[in-house]
Amino acid sequence: MVLPIQLPDDAPFTPEQRAWLNDFLSKALAQAGGPVAVAAPRVPVTVLFGSQTGTAEGLAKKLFKTLKKGNFEPQLHDLGQYEISSLPAEKNLLIITSTYGDGEPPDSVAGFHSLLMGATAPKLEGVSYSVLALGDSSYPDFCKCGVEFDSRLAELGAIRLYDRVDVDVDPDEPYARWSSAVLAKLGPALAAAAITVDEDADEEQGFSKSRPFPSAILDNHNLNGPGDKQTHHIALSLDGSGLEYEVGDALGVYPINPANVVDEILANLPFKPSDVPGPDGEDMPLREALLGYYDIGTLNKTLVQKWQARSGSPFLRSLVAADDKKAWDDFCWGRDLIDLVIDYPADFGDAEEFVSVLKKLQPRLYSIASSPRAHPGEVHLCVGIVRYHTYGRQRGGVCSTFLADRSQGLQPGVYVHTNPAFRLPTDGNVPVIMVGPGTGIAPFRAFLEDRKATAAKGGNWLFFGNPHQATDYLYQNEIEAYHSDGILTRLDLAWSRDQKEKLYVQHLMLQQGAELWSWLQQGAAFYVCGDASRMAKDVDKALHQVAETHGSMTADEAVAYVNQLKKDKRYLRDVY
Ligand SMILES: Cc1cc2nc3c(=O)[nH]c(=O)nc-3n(C[C@H](O)[C@H](O)[C@H](O)COP(=O)(O)OP(=O)(O)OC[C@H]3O[C@@H](n4cnc5c(N)ncnc54)[C@H](O)[C@@H]3O)c2cc1C
Ligand SMILES: NC(=O)c1ccc[n+]([C@@H]2O[C@H](COP(=O)([O-])OP(=O)(O)OC[C@H]3O[C@@H](n4cnc5c(N)ncnc54)[C@H](OP(=O)(O)O)[C@@H]3O)[C@@H](O)[C@H]2O)c1
Ligand SMILES: Cc1cc2nc3c(=O)[nH]c(=O)nc-3n(C[C@H](O)[C@H](O)[C@H](O)COP(=O)(O)O)c2cc1C
Known part of the structure; x- marks a missing residue:
């Protein structure tokens, strides 16, 4: 193989820069002994990612693509599917992982994480590694999962190839810094230089997080009746953007401060x-x-x-x-x-x-509430408007109040945030159970539209809840039409404040435990969307309880069962 010494024609350089760089690469190659006629051994590299909402997965795929263009033999695995017994045989390991919940690993990584941290984890002498840890410093356990992986791999005898880089929300600059440093450590400098240049040529085509699309607002109305709660249905135009999405994806929205x-x-x-x-x-x-x-x-x-x-x-x-x-x-x-x-x-x-002491204003993500099959050229959101009164002031969440109160006549900047970890089953015959109280209904409106449009045969079961049936039954007409048409096979509604005792979605799951277990036994996928801090935890407990009661499992067996559901991508969460 001859190492590349000419820049690709589409690399983003002026003719002068191109001439200088090509000249530099040729001289460097000559110094290194001229064109190499024999095949240089390829460097094996395994990229592992742990991702809840797709950011780490997107970066891992980008890195894999970059490595494939160079003198590397790359592999790419989701940590949720990766066997820990494969670790000792790895030569070079690059891990990109986010942190979720209260300093927890992403859902699908829970099993791998507990095995790696446990006493039976294998020795890793001979393995080189580096970690890119994704997180958000507004959470107390900043980047905890990446930090834990980094120190545990060292404890097990692996050698740190390059220091861990912690990403505070915006990954672009730290990813570029980490990946180019890691590539330089791993491979021949010339190959690394060539692929870095080549990779840049792929960037900046179309609209993206760094180049958001100014989108016209087609509809913006409150779904709630009179009362405290305000949840807006917002429809945005993607006409002329070239942007595409799948159900399960999220939309990033750039807000403006009041x-x-x-x-x-x-x-x-x-x-x-x-x-x-x-x-x-x-x-x-x-x-x-x-x-x-x-x-x-x-x-x-x-x-x-x-x-x-x-x-x-x-x-x-x-x-x-x-x-x-x-x-x-x-x-x-x-x-x-x-x-x-x-x-x-x-x-x-x-x-x-x-x-200089302020952070950059970040876009907010919203689970997409429409299927492109039902609404071509549009994207719909279901946004809970955050308002509260503290320290003598009326306050509001930046983006939700921007959309509700200040976006009239403006075209908010938006981009599609791909979330491959939250997808409908590819086989339409697989039944789906959806638990989405409050704004958690958003992706399930999209799922139902999609299941209808594709004439999917599998059953659909929705658990929805909100304070009052009279004022907070979001998308009531649509949901009831799906129910009477038979698209929604089962519908369970938890109106939390319509009676003395609170009634939540997980109470209905437990009441319907035998039926829920029977759906799971038939291979159903179980989805949860909405509040992470309380609801998703309680629903998780209820799922374990259903496995114990109706699957006759011990508590430990139920944990193993639920971890296997996550690993099989049959327990998927989009929680915030
Ligand atoms: C993958 C993903 C999908 C999401 N999907 C949706 C969705 O479909 N619909 C939806 O509505 N949201 C969704 N969210 C949440 C959304 O991204 C925003 O976080 C939400 O709209 C709030 O943003 P904001 O800018 O309005 O509020 P911010 O300006 O970010 O303010 C929120 C902050 O205000 C403070 N606060 C809030 N309430 C109080 C209170 N009562 N007292 C004191 N302080 C308080 C808290 O510090 C809170 O963190 C999603 C999030 C993620 C990560
Ligand atoms: N990041 C942010 O700043 C942001 C922005 C928007 C929403 N959120 C959060 O995301 C969540 C979604 O808000 P939302 O307006 O869509 O609805 P929500 O506040 O989650 O309420 C939806 C329903 O869930 C019920 N509920 C409360 N605790 C529960 C529990 N432990 N288990 C199951 N159900 C429970 C509520 O009942 P009761 O209210 O009667 O108890 C209500 O009936 C909220 O917690 C909200 O704080 C956060
Ligand atoms: C509900 C929720 C909980 C989170 N918890 C943490 C946390 O405890 N520590 C942290 O550093 N980041 C936390 N984050 C931030 C994510 O790690 C960060 O957004 C990351 O880029 C997501 O990457 P992913 O899309 O690959 O999952 C949290 C984000 C959300 C939405």
């Missing part, structure tokens, strides 16, 4: 507003930057630490010094940047220094 809050912040800052660097380094007025590009919403520990260093507040000083988890949670919960600006003034010299 102008009244931005103006209140500006009025209370100790310096004159001036231009600041925007997201791509270009200068823009501070007001514009605070409206569209910086996070002025919820507080987190890192921001408060940076703020304290400039504020001189004795209270903040003692909070930072004590570093107590409960004290941090109590302080941050229900407060925004405006509270720091007004109640704990800080001595920023200028606007640039001020924005």
Whole structure:
């Protein structure tokens, strides 16, 4: 094999850059002894990913594609399907994993994780590895799953090829840094250089997270009747975008901060507003930057630490010094940047220094509530509007209130977030059980539309719940039409506040336990969407209980059964 010395024709360079790079590559190759006539041995690399909502999976596939173009012999596996007994035979292992729940591994990785952390894990001398850990620093257990994998592999004797990189929400820059460093460690520099250049040529075609599509809003209405709850059905146009999605995917939406809050912040800052660097380094007025590009919403520990260093507040000083988890949670919960600006003034010299302590405003994900087969060229969302009153102020979630209150006449930037870990069975004969209270109904509206459009023969069972039947029965007409048409084989509704005792979806699961078990025995896939902090945990407990009661299992056997369902991709969750 001759190593590549010419850049691909479509590589994104000017003719001058191309000439210089080709010249450089030729000289480097000559120095290395000229074109290699014999096959250079390919470097074996195994990429393993653990992903709940598709980000780690997307990065792993991108890395696999890159490796395939170079002098590597790559393999790609989902950690959920990977046998731990294969680990000792690996030469080079690259792991990309996210963290979910309260510092837990993604659902499908639970089994692998407990085996790796357990006493029977194999010795891994002779294995080289590196970990890219995906997470969000607003969670207390930042990147915990990646951190645990990284230290456990070292304990088992594996050699760290390159230090773990922790990703705080936005993976683009850290992924590029980690993957190019790892490639440089793994392979001949020339091959790595060529594939890095080649890979870049694939980027920036079409609309994506880094190039969102400005989408026209076709419909935006409240699905709830009068009362506290507000849930909006939002239909957006994908016309002309070239964007495609499958049911189970999510839509990323870029919000804009509320102008009244931005103006209140500006009025209370100790310096004159001036231009600041925007997201791509270009200068823009501070007001514009605070409206569209910086996070002025919820507080987190890192921001408060940076703020304290400039504020001189004795209270903040003692909070930072004590570093107590409960004290941090109590302080941050229900407060925004405006509270720091007004109640704990800080001595920023200028606007640039001020924005340097802020995080970038992030897009929010919404489970797609439509099937493209039923609504070509459109994408629908079901958005719970977050409103609350704390510390004397009425507040709102940035993106949900943007969509509900401030998006009129605007075209929000959107992109498709692929989620291969939350798909309908490919075989339409497989029955599906869907548990989706509140906004958790979103992907199941899409599933039902899709099952109807594809004339899938398998049974469909929906558990839905919300406070009151009279005001909170989201998509009532559609659901009842599916039920009377026979598309929805079974429908169980939990109106939590229509009687004295709370009634939740998991109570109905337990009441219908024998039937639920019989569906599972027939191969049904079990889906859960909605609140992660309470509902999804209780539904998980109920599923274990059904296996114990109706499958005559011990508690340990039920755990093994549920882990196997996850491994077989028959227990899939989209929870937030
Ligand atoms: C894969 C995925 C799919 C999702 N799908 C959907 C969906 O289909 N529908 C949907 O509605 N959402 C969905 N979400 C959630 C969505 O992404 C946003 O998190 C949600 O809309 C809130 O965003 P926001 O910008 O409005 O609020 P933010 O500005 O992010 O504010 C939320 C924060 O406000 C604070 N807060 C909220 N309530 C209170 C309170 N009572 N007291 C004090 N503080 C409070 C908390 O700190 C909370 O974290 C999904 C999330 C993920 C990850
Ligand atoms: N990240 C965010 O900031 C964000 C944004 C939107 C939504 N959320 C969260 O996501 C969840 C979804 O909100 P939503 O408006 O769609 O509905 P929701 O608040 O989850 O409520 C839906 C139904 O679930 C019930 N429920 C409460 N606790 C439950 C439990 N342990 N098990 C089963 N059911 C339970 C509720 O009953 P009761 O209310 O009567 O107890 C209600 O009937 C909420 O928890 C919400 O806080 C978070
Ligand atoms: C419900 C929920 C819980 C999460 N819990 C954590 C956590 O405990 N620690 C953390 O660092 N990140 C946490 N995250 C952030 C994810 O790890 C992060 O968004 C990651 O990019 C998701 O990657 P994936 O799509 O491959 O699963 C959580 C995200 C969600 C939606």
